[in-house]
Amino acid sequence: MSRPLLTVEHLTMRFGGLTAINDVSFEAQAGHITAVIGPNGAGKTTVFNCLTGFYKPTVGRLTLTRPGSDQSFLLERLDDFRITKTAGVARTFQNIRLFTGMSVLENLMVAQHNRLMRASGYSLLGLAGWPSFRKAEAEAVEKARFWLNRTGLIARADEPAGSLPYGDQRRLEIARAMCTDPALLCLDEPAAGLNPRESAELNALLLMIRNDYGVGLLLIEHDMSVVMEISDHIVVLDYGRKIAEGTPAQIKANPDVIRAYLGEDDEAEGAVA
Ligand SMILES: Nc1ncnc2c1ncn2[C@@H]1O[C@H](COP(=O)(O)OP(=O)(O)OP(=O)(O)O)[C@@H](O)[C@H]1O
Numbered sequence: 001m002s003r004p005l006l007t008v009e010h011l012t013m014r015f016g017g018l019t020a021i022n023d024v025s026f027e028a029q030a031g032h033i034t035a036v037i038g039p040n041g042a043g044k045t046t047v048f049n050c051l052t053g054f055y056k057p058t059v060g061r062l063t064l065t066r067p068g069s070d071q072s073f074l075l076e077r078l079d080d081f082r083i084t085k086t087a088g089v090a091r092t093f094q095n096i097r098l099f100t101g102m103s104v105l106e107n108l109m110v111a112q113h114n115r116l117m118r119a120s121g122y123s124l125l126g127l128a129g130w131p132s133f134r135k136a137e138a139e140a141v142e143k144a145r146f147w148l149n150r151t152g153l154i155a156r157a158d159e160p161a162g163s164l165p166y167g168d169q170r171r172l173e174i175a176r177a178m179c180t181d182p183a184l185l186c187l188d189e190p191a192a193g194l195n196p197r198e199s200a201e202l203n204a205l206l207l208m209i210r211n212d213y214g215v216g217l218l219l220i221e222h223d224m225s226v227v228m229e230i231s232d233h234i235v236v237l238d239y240g241r242k243i244a245e246g247t248p249a250q251i252k253a254n255p256d257v258i259r260a261y262l263g264e265d266d267e268a269e270g271a272v273a
Pocket residue numbers: 015018019020038039040041042043044045046047
């Protein structure tokens with residue numbers, strides 16, 4: 001069997017006297033959607049921040065193995081920009097972070113800045129007209145337009161990103177992350193603030209990315225209608241510890257998860273429907 005896309009081993013993160021993550025281990029596979037769930041303060045965002053280089057873990061090993069190659073990267077040893085560029089880990093944020101004054105298309109061009117600068121030879125002359133830059137620029141526009149098509153945003157390519165409805169901005173963030181050709185896409189609460197129709201569109205988009213591009217998705221989400229419908233595997237955290245992992249059916253039936261997070265009353269029944 002091929003190696004997992006992501007292997008998290010004994011991850012521990014302490015902030016002074018507070019242990020936000022305590023000896024957490026799990027795997028995420030390429031072409032799968034893995035969700036990390038748990039109550040507020042359980043440590044979900046801290047896991048993402050360790051994976052994407054915002055924090056250096058106190059203890060633990062985070063291994064990313066690019067599919068179809070033997071290349072593995074220890075993420076905790078890479079600078080944050082190399083985590084995206086070399087290891088292929090992209091992320092979106094709980095609070096949308098777009099360049100709101102730039103157009104939708106320009107937001108996707110910025111995501112490809114590294115490739116364009118390389119093609120320019122890092123010089124103004126290069127920017128002005130080297131053939132390699134012009135070719136890279138045309139490819140970057142093509143890739144941006146490709147993802148705008150796939151996310152249903154192509155008609156809005158020239159509008160300022162900040163003028164898009166909230167659900168469109170969330171999809172634009174995902175399109176921007178996809179423009180970096182990630183092996184692992186980390187999404188921090190992508191359904192936050194979406195109405196039921198937008199949530200359903202988000203589910204379809206994430207399933208398309210999983211199915212058509214074989215990307216591994218790692219998802220933090222409180223909306224159980226999203227988590228239970230699209231996840232292949234769920235990891236449950238509580239007070240920084242992993243208390244369960246398994247399929248959606250296993251997680252829904254797990255007494256520890258019900259006690260700590262999902263709840264047993266009618267309200268929780270609705271939450272996991
Ligand atoms: N930079 C930091 N400094 C100190 N404490 C932190 C820091 N980042 C997170 N924490 C603490 O770590 C714990 C886990 O926080 P984290 O944001 O990872 O939880 P979460 O599961 O993502 O919560 P939520 O669902 O509310 O976003 C919390 O007690 C939080 O206050």
